[in-house]
Amino acid sequence: MSDGFEQALIIHGNYYRFKAGEHLHRQLVHSRMQLWCHAGRGQVTVNGKTHEMTAGSLLVFPWRHEITYKADRRDPFFVSGMHLIPYCAYPDSPPWFQVPNHEEHPLADVKWMGNRPLDGFDETVSVELYTDHPLIRISSYICDLFYKNPIPEKNIRYATQIVLAEWKALIQENDAAILPHQLQRVCSYIKNHLDESLSLDDYARIAQCSSATLHRLSTQHFGCTLLKWQRQQQLQEACQLLRSTTQRIGRISKQCGFDDQLYFSRIFKQQFQMNPRAYRQRYGLM
Numbered sequence: 627m628s629d630g631f632e633q634a635l636i637i638h639g640n641y642y643r644f645k646a647g648e649h650l651h652r653q654l655v656h657s658r659m660q661l662w663c664h665a666g667r668g669q670v671t672v673n674g675k676t677h678e679m680t681a682g683s684l685l686v687f688p689w690r691h692e693i694t695y696k697a698d699r700r701d702p703f704f705v706s707g708m709h710l711i712p713y714c715a716y717p718d719s720p721p722w723f724q725v726p727n728h729e730e731h732p733l734a735d736v737k738w739m740g741n742r743p744l745d746g747f748d749e750t751v752s753v754e755l756y757t758d759h760p761l762i763r764i765s766s767y768i769c770d771l772f773y774k775n776p777i778p779e780k781n782i783r784y785a786t787q788i789v790l791a792e793w794k795a796l797i798q799e800n801d802a803a804i805l806p807h808q809l810q811r812v813c814s815y816i817k818n819h820l821d822e823s824l825s826l827d828d829y830a831r832i833a834q835c836s837s838a839t840l841h842r843l844s845t846q847h848f849g850c851t852l853l854k855w856q857r858q859q860q861l862q863e864a865c866q867l868l869r870s871t872t873q874r875i876g877r878i879s880k881q882c883g884f885d886d887q888l889y890f891s892r893i894f895k896q897q898f899q900m901n902p903r904a905y906r907q908r909y910g911l912m
Contacts (some may be wrong), residue, residue, distance in 0.1 A: 630742045635714040636786045638723050639769035641870060643704045644668060644697035651694045656726035656734055657709035658747065659687045660789070662755070662765060664866065665817050666703035669696040672750050679703055681817030682810065684761070686751040686793060689741040701818065704866070706769050710786060712742035722777055746797035753796055754810050757859060758848060761792035773909075808833040809843050816856050820863050823883045826852060860884070861897050868906040875902050 637657075644666070661670065663679040670677050671694040672687050679685070680703075687693065689712070697703055709725045715738045726734040733739055755762055768785050771778055805813065812833040829852060830837040844852040860882040867878045876887045879902075884890035895901045900908070 631712060631787070631790055633715045634710060634712050634742075634786050634790060635720065636708050636710045636768055636782055636789065637714065637721055638725050639706070639708040639765070639772045641704070641706045641769060641866065643870060644695065644702040646697065646702050647699040648697045648702060649695065653692060653728040655687070655691050655693060655709075656689065656731070657711055658689055658744070659691070659707060659709050660765065661685045661687070661705055661707045662762060664704045664706065665820070665863065666701045667698035668703035670694070671696070675750065677750065677752055679705075680814050682754045682756065682813055684753050684755050686747060688748055688750065691750075706765065708765060708768055708789070710789065711739055712744065713740045714738070720777070720779055722772070744793070747793070751796060754805060756805055756809070756813060756847060757862065758855075761789065761796070764788050764792065805847060806843055808835045808840065809847060812840065812852070816859060820860050821881050821883050823856070857893075861894060864890070864894065864902065865898075865905065868902055869909050878902070
């Protein structure tokens, strides 16, 4: 990354599942925040401009932003967020979770924590990214680190530099990062209907292209077939639900497209080397 960001640090990362119609407001956030929508729908208004968010939507907000979240009443969004401080030369210990979100916050004007110019990010950046994109992978990794005790500072500081590099790639209009509109359309549908398992022909009709075109685009951008990518999304959603809720495993399996709980457990173990119950015991937040 360019000079001036050697002291950059992500100081907070988390997942949040909004309730139907829920509103949240933050007066003035002193961070460069990234917000990614995993599933559902909602609106985010940043500095007076409203952005519609669905599964795959990613926003990066400028330093000192006012923000209001408004979840959809029927299908509230599930999001993850990270707060990056471009200059964070703390005197004692990292200010984990201490994101200044109003002018009177004790860290709002400290000299050891502040902004740095970042080309292309003076205003909110909005893109649509697929789940296996490197920025989404590293972001999920970082959010998971904030649920560990103690928080591994070295890992987060290293990962912060990767996030900055990926942000820079977005501004350079990396074609590989942005999905063709046919894939955007079908990916949005899949992420909002993870309890379904349709055929490739069905998804081609949703994408408004031929099955051959959809297969080619899937392998080109995901490195696998669309149906395999769909299964990955279902398993990732299962992980999120196992970590963040107390729902029964049988219910989670149905929500994620598996009618047979035993089959779900077998596929889950093949992917993660442990069954769903063991995964919840190790990573569950409840």
